[in-house]
Amino acid sequence: MECRMKKQLTITTETINETDLIATRTMSVGMGAVVSFLGVVRGIEEGKAISAIDYEAFEKMAQHQFNLLFEEMAKRWPIESVRLVHRIGVVKINEPSLWVEIVTPHRGEAFAACQWLIDEMKRVVPIWKKTID
Amino acid sequence: MECRMKKQLTITTETINETDLIATRTMSVGMGAVVSFLGVVRGIEEGKAISAIDYEAFEKMAQHQFNLLFEEMAKRWPIESVRLVHRIGVVKINEPSLWVEIVTPHRGEAFAACQWLIDEMKRVVPIWKKTID
C-alpha cells in the first residue's frame, strides 16, 4: 500500500481553489471515503481583530518534513491519496490558508489520518504566522 | 449559539454536486475550520463486486431524526453551519451517496462534530442499503 499512495504537496503564494482541487481528484473503485479540511484565516486572533496573517516558511525543510509525515501516514493507514496545499505570504481574513484531502476505503481511517497530519504539521513543519492588524 | 446554527438537509435522488455545494457555502469572520466528508459507493461490498447501491429512506422520519441530531450538535459544539446531503435511490459505484460539511471556529470541534453526526446517522436515521450486482 505504502508505495502506491499518491502524495501531492503544494506550498504556494496563490489563492487556494477548492473547485479546481476537487475537479482533479482521482479515486479508484475500492475507495469509499474522502475527508477534506479547509483552514481559514479568522478575523480575530487572541481576542484582537486582525486583517490578515503573513505566513513564512523555511520551504525546503517544510517540504521535507511534510514528506516524512506522508511516509509515516502510508505506513499507518490504507490511504490511496493525500493532497495538501499550504498558502504562504499574506492571507487575508476569510481566505483559506490550508487545504488537506485524504482518500481511503473507509471513513475512520480518513478522519484519523487527516487529523494526525494537521496535528503533526503544527509540531514539525517550519511554517510561522505573523498577524497583520 | 444553538439557535443561530445554520442547518441544511437534502435527501435527494439527484447527483451530489460538490462544486455547487462549495459555491453556496457561507462563513462568517470568526470561523476558521471547514471539515467535509464525502461517502462514495465502493465497487466491492463484503468481498463481492457490485455495480450500485439502492438506498431506501423512510423520508419523513429520516428528516426528523437528522433534525434531532442537528439540535444535539448545536448544544455540543460551537457550529456555525452543518450541511448534509444524502442521496437515495440507485447510486452507482464511484458516485457519492453522502456529503457532510461542518463549519466551526476551530478544527477540533469540526472533526468531532462531523464524525459524531455520521456515527449517529448510522444508528438512528432510517435509511437502508441494498446492493445491486
Add this chain to the structure above:
Amino acid sequence: MLVTVHFYSYFRELTGCGEINETLHSGDTLGVLHDQLMARFPRLVTMRKSTLLAVGVEYQTRDYVLRDGDEVSLFPPVQGG
C-alpha cells in the same frame, strides 16, 4: 382500535407487504403489536432482537401504549451513508 403498520427495507421482503392495518385492544402496547405481527409473519421472528420500532417519526420501546390511528413502523437496523 386500528393502527397502520409500515414495513421498511428487508422487513418488507420478509412480510411481503409495505403496509397493513392491524386491530388491537385499547391499551395495547407496541410490544403486543410486535408479538401479534410475529405471529402473523413468522419470518419476522428471526429479526426479533434487531427490530426497530417507531410511532410516527419517533423511536419507541415495546412498553409504549398505542392509540387508535397510530402510524407504526417496523424496520431492521439502519445503514445510511
Add this chain to the structure above:
Amino acid sequence: MLVTVHFYSYFRELTGCGEINETLHSGDTLGVLHDQLMARFPRLVTMRKSTLLAVGVEYQTRDYVLRDGDEVSLFPPVQGG
C-alpha cells in the same frame, strides 16, 4: 570550521539578521553553537527552551556534532495551518 546559521520568523526579529556565518572548533556540537549564539544575541536567551534546531532539513538535538559547511537553522515553535 565555518557554519552558516539561518534565523527564521521571530528569531530573525530577535537577532536582527536572517543569516550569519559562525566560526567553531572542530568537533563542536549544535549545543556549543547555540550557546555561542546566545552570547552574541542575548535576546535569544529568553527563547532558549523553545528553540528548534535543524541542520539542513532535519531536526537535530544539542549533542549533534557539526561539520564544516553545515547549514544550521534556529527557529521558534512552528505554527502552520
